[in-house]
Amino acid sequence: MSTTLREMYDRLLAHFGPQDWWPGETPFEVMVGAVLTQNTNWTNVAKAIDALRREGLLEPKALLAVPFDRLADLIRPAGYFRVKARRLINLLTWLEAEFDGDLDAMFATPADDLRERLLTVNGVGAETCDSILLYAGGIPTFVVDAYTCRVVVRHGLLLPEEVTYDEVKALFEETLERDTAIFNEYHALLVAVGKHYCRPRPRCLTGCPLEAMLDPDAEVRSEVSA
DNA sequence: TGCCAGGCCGGGT
């Protein structure tokens, strides 16, 4: 079973090819995207980021200077726009206070310490935090999302009752080599397979590269939980 | 048309 995650990775990579994540030209843009994409389709997020780019606001001090109402309006297409405007301001205020708005200084902080401190920001939960660390900072920490949990349960790697963020994260981090490139690609591949074959309702398996690895019992159990 | 999307928080048990 310890080889299962590696086999899944190989199959996914062979089927989908490299995903080339995360879309974003700078670490700051990636960090902003991490907040905007919370429970939201990326195509909507891209519209919001484009609007910020047009206004020249994709750098910390410039974005922090934008009033709440205007920021909310600019990111409207990303949905939850008032919530996300507040969360972005929380994050930027923290970045300014702790690191003078300097992302390089932020990522120079030891990873465990940085993760803990990022999680204190209201609006930055575990997945958003890890996405920032991995995709903006190149720090080898595994990102878990709803797709990851579904895949893990449907393959019988964890029981539904133990599928918490930290449990799933630990499974990957303790099984795989701690490597930024692998963690980056693996999360992206899980999203790819999830979008096509592991959505909540359609449950289409035809052509799924992981179909042969499915645990039938887990398939039933996952209907109850995830 | 309803369902879904790369979550997270706050308040109530």
Place this chain on the structure above:
DNA sequence: ACCCGGCATGGC
């Protein structure tokens, strides 16, 4: 310690 409602737009 869980459980649940709220948050909101756009695509299929």
